Amino acid sequence: MRFPICSVCLKSNILCNACAERVGNEEIKIDEIEMFRRLNEFLGDQRSLRDVEIKRAVGRKILMIIVNKGDMSKLIGKDGRIVKKISKELERPVRIVEYMPDLNGFIREVFFNIPVIGINIVYKPEGKLYKIRVPESERTNLPISSEILASISRSLFHADVDVVFE
Incomplete structure (x- = not known):
């Protein structure tokens, strides 16, 4: 390995x-x-x-x-x-x-049984921010915390990620 x-x-x-x-x-x-x-x-x-x-x-x-x-x-x-x-x-x-080469595919793979409402890209002067929109009812069902997901996304994709509950 x-x-x-x-x-x-x-x-x-x-x-x-x-x-x-x-x-x-x-x-x-x-x-x-x-x-x-x-x-x-x-x-x-x-x-x-x-x-x-x-x-x-x-x-x-x-x-x-x-x-x-x-x-x-x-x-x-x-x-x-x-x-x-x-x-x-x-x-x-x-x-x-x-591991998926694109962030959208990877997010959907991580949130395998959780419905993702959408993945939005917010363009900022310091770079892109990906907002993952998830239903509020799924807050307790996430397989990993949003902080860990943000850390993984930064290290694998060099992208900032924020999970938003609606």
């Missing part, structure tokens, strides 16, 4: 200069690095996952693992064995999300 940090940093508690810079640029948090280390620890020997690239692993109630396009089925495994193993090991539900 491939992670945003190198294999040496996965095995040690210290980040090398290159990984520290990459982590700083991509806004990856310490708890996310710990999650990468745990995933590598109990899934590192799986041959079927050798080519899987994990981009992010975020969320408190539900762990959302973001993988490259085409890697989702490998990480789920036959009959869901691998994702069940991850869920059992981490003692919380896990959702695998495929």
